[in-house]
Amino acid sequence: MCLLLLCVFLSCLPFYLSAQTDRQNEKPIIGVLAQDVYLPQPSQTAYIAASYVKFLESAGARVVPVMILYPGGGVSIVSSGYERAAKIFYELAIEANKRGDYFPVWGTCLGFEQLMYLTSKNTILAYTNTSGAALPLNFTNAEDSRMFKGFPAQLMKDLASEPLTVNSHKWSLGMLTYNTNEELKKFYKVLSVNTDGNVEFVSTVEAYDYPIYGTQWHPEKNAFEWTRPSIPHSPSAVKTTFYMAEFFVNEARKNFHKFETEEGESKALIYNYNPVYTGTKSAFEQIYFF
DSSP states (O other): OHHHHHOOOOOOEEOOSOBOTTSOOSSOEEEEEOEEEEEEETTEEEEEEHHHHHHHHTTTOEEEEEOOOSOOOOOOSSSSHHHHHHHHHHHHHHHHHHTTOOOOEEEETHHHHHHHHHHHOSOOOEEEEEEEEEEOOEESSGGGOTTTTTSOHHHHHHHHHSOOEEEEEEEEOBHHHHHTOHHHHHHEEEEEEEESSSOEEEEEEEESSSSEEEESSOTTHHHHOOSOTTSOOSHHHHHHHHHHHHHHHHHHTTBOOOOSSHHHHHHHSGGGSOOEEOTTTSSSSEEEEO
């Protein structure tokens, strides 16, 4: 249950029809992949942590929950309804971008791990002691990245010197594995790495040729989650949340897909659901249940 709560796949897929990168979509809608509840109850079979929704809304996007239609309560990135749904969206995004249809995807924590598996088609993760650890980022190629180019210089310095990024995972992509895996090396640029003292692992990536991004750490938690002492809440930590959100929502603004009708759009939005306060018994302050 701990991994279910701490590692949620954030697959951000704008629901629109064609990319027009010479102007911006001022009403981006981003899909967030729901995850199975480990012990389901009536009307509570899937969930999304509300912090992911707030993260995107804070930068001017609206959210649609994307439901997994397969049974099962596991969180396997190899064989589960979660993995099958993620694989469908990943392949559709690759196809769309090859057609010139700008279609961004984001993976956080388990979502990052899922992206690595989908790209490499191998189980390549190593165990790390990184559950509940706030770390500074050891930047590698961030200075010429799409992700960090809009960050203030002082915030980049703070990210490199202060423990502003919270890690809530037990599995990581080791740099040794990345450096020896041709599929990953040619697909992803490593923007930062970290270490648990024994294993150096990849912590931030962006694809070379596609608007696909991943963080092993949780940018959404700094501003919106309060249940764990490892989550930083300093001004620089909160700024990190909002600059990351702004970056990805601006990526979504380059996509102009849309629902066929306003009625269909209204029915799909997460506003049709109410978040539940779970801070006393969960790693999340609030959760949307479906």
